[in-house]
């Protein structure tokens with residue numbers, strides 16, 4: 001199949017972006033990176049992407065009078081890059097129905113919790129406060145709700161005695177790096193589910 005052209009949207013360090021790019025480097029991966037865009041000019045991930053020879057761009061949200069005007073420009077950049085799909089990878093802007101509707105069924109997000117638990121921010125602290133025993137991360141399609149939308153895949157990790165938000169964030173992030181490329185691949189190809197296990201990605205057979 002012709003590889004899908006994926007735009008990756010970041011706001012910060014971009015480790016999930018790197019995980020996606022590393023997966024895309026394999027000859028048989030069904031997607032390539034069309035562009036990396038950020039709403040922040042100082043996002044560290046932009047340098048990483050540029051050092052890999054990728055097209056990058058900044059659409060600074062503070063330069064627009066409202067969210068929709070910002071998204072109109074973002075959408076134009078995505079079209080300009082000839083993107084088929086969008087992967088949000090630590091993109092920390094809430095999207096309006098304008099952009100979400102333009103990319104309905106073609107936009108994925110990764111979130112550091114087992115959704116629908118703990119949407120929003122500070123997920124690791126909130127998971128510890130709630131004393132959940134199992135935490136993790138989710139890749140989902142983006143819909144109008146914040147951190148909502150059909151789940152493509154999840155990876156679960158146990159919460160261990162002595163965990164704090166930082167230790168938890170480290171282990172969840174490691175799980176994110178395995179989960180996102182696996183979910184993107186499966187989203188693009190519709191491949192069969194691998195057998196689920198506790199520490200590896202667990203897939204939603206409904207997609």
Ligand code: GAR
Nearest residue numbers: 012013014015016089090110111112
């Ligand atoms: C990741 O943990 C990602 O799940 C989270 O931001 C981090 C970005 O790290 N995203 C969200 O919280 C979105 N709601 P990265 O820049 O190293 O990929």
